[in-house]
Amino acid sequence: MSRYRRASLGSGSGYVPGEQPPDGPHWIKLNTNESPLTPSPRVGPAVEEAVAALHRYPHPQGEPLRSALARHHGVSPSSVVLGNGADQVLESCFRAFADPGDAVVLTRPTYSLLSVLARLSGARVVTVPLDDGGSIPEAFATIPGVMRLLCNPNSPTGSWAPPAHLTGALAGVDSVVVIDEAYCDFAPESCVPLLADHPNWLVVRTFAKSYGLAGLRVGYALGHPDLIADLAAVIETYPVDRLAIAAAAAALADQAHHARIVGMVVSERERLVAALRGAGWDVIPSQANFVFARPPRGDAASVAIELKQQRILVRHFPDGDHGDRLRISIGTPEQNGALLAAIGIGV
Ligand SMILES: Cc1ncc(COP(=O)(O)O)c(C=O)c1O
Numbered sequence: 524m525s526r527y528r529r530a531s532l533g534s535g536s537g538y539v540p541g542e543q544p545p546d547g548p549h550w551i552k553l554n555t556n557e558s559p560l561t562p563s564p565r566v567g568p569a570v571e572e573a574v575a576a577l578h579r580y581p582h583p584q585g586e587p588l589r590s591a592l593a594r595h596h597g598v599s600p601s602s603v604v605l606g607n608g609a610d611q612v613l614e615s616c617f618r619a620f621a622d623p624g625d626a627v628v629l630t631r632p633t634y635s636l637l638s639v640l641a642r643l644s645g646a647r648v649v650t651v652p653l654d655d656g657g658s659i660p661e662a663f664a665t666i667p668g669v670m671r672l673l674c675n676p677n678s679p680t681g682s683w684a685p686p687a688h689l690t691g692a693l694a695g696v697d698s699v700v701v702i703d704e705a706y707c708d709f710a711p712e713s714c715v716p717l718l719a720d721h722p723n724w725l726v727v728r729t730f731a732k733s734y735g736l737a738g739l740r741v742g743y744a745l746g747h748p749d750l751i752a753d754l755a756a757v758i759e760t761y762p763v764d765r766l767a768i769a770a771a772a773a774a775l776a777d778q779a780h781h782a783r784i785v786g787m788v789v790s791e792r793e794r795l796v797a798a799l800r801g802a803g804w805d806v807i808p809s810q811a812n813f814v815f816a817r818p819p820r821g822d823a824a825s826v827a828i829e830l831k832q833q834r835i836l837v838r839h840f841p842d843g844d845h846g847d848r849l850r851i852s853i854g855t856p857e858q859n860g861a862l863l864a865a866i867g868i869g870v
Pocket residue numbers: 555556607608609610611634674678703705728729730731737740741742
């Protein structure tokens with residue numbers, strides 16, 4: 524840290540993502556909730572075609588991807604804003620809706636980036652504990668704040684609240700509500716159909732998980748055009764580049780491939796949960812592409828280290844209330860089999 528750093532940032536190092544080892548077949552990577560399958564085969568040719576126009580800036584609002592997403596979700600293009608990953612969209616929410624000193628309400632636990640973004644924006648974080656069932660406590664709606672953010676399904680727990688529950692729990696809230704649906708394609712239902720009745724809600728989505736495009740960096744928000752205009756006013760000028768627009772549009776058009784990724788993850792999730800529980804692990808019911816599980820002896824840290832020695836990466840969060848659990852992304856059948864074998868569970 525230099526002596527020139529803005530004092531209000533403190534000495535923190537920002538968001539710490541899961542380890543990214545060098546690409547290649549040497550690691551089984553179950554630590555950052557990426558797709559175990561590669562993206563649609565349509566992506567490569569679309570990117571190749573887009574290369575010819577790289578001397579031109581991309582469309583500032585990410586067309587034609589924005590309109591394709593609007594059609595996909597049954598909303599107008601003015602209800603969609605694209606960003607360089609869901610992370611940038613989330614950052615834009617803080618820029619657009621929280622002044623320094625304003626309170627923002629988060630669940631506990633939640634996606635750990637959110638408190639980092641709050642610190643960067645100078646907002647004050649108020650947290651409300653979530654139970655493992657994922658239902659939203661009353662305080663989440665009633666504590667004063669300019670913005671409330673929740674992940675549904677949640678990370679790192681994987682717990683999920685049905686949209687009808689959110690409608691009831693958030694009735695009467697008059698601040699911005701951001702629902703991060705990064706993992707929603709692995710869950711039964713989305714909140715997107717509820718946006719028409721909730722002009723203060725934003726739903727954030729990503730191509731990183733269920734479309735297998737974490738390396739591309741494309742996310743978006745859906746919501747009332749006025750909220751979307753607020754986000755567009757603070758996001759960078761060309762948030763999504765031409766290659767990413769072309770690739771994401773090609774992936775979106777290949778819903779059969781998307782369904783293959785989701786189907787495999789969901790069936791493997793059920794297999795992994797059953798195997799872990801059968802061996803005495805405590806697994807929170809998950810509607811995401813990962814599970815949050817406590818080994819029978821509660822020795823999560825040493826299990827993570829032992830797995831790493833066998834070149835299997837899982838995520839351990841030593842700080843906070845859940846240091847006794849591991850977040851394990853769902854892999855291919857072979858990867859999950861290797862994980863189970865490595866922790867001594869026969870399949
Ligand atoms: C809840 C949640 N939202 C957003 C993201 C990041 O999405 P993106 O890769 O599109 O920035 C993650 C990544 O793990 C996440 O867990």
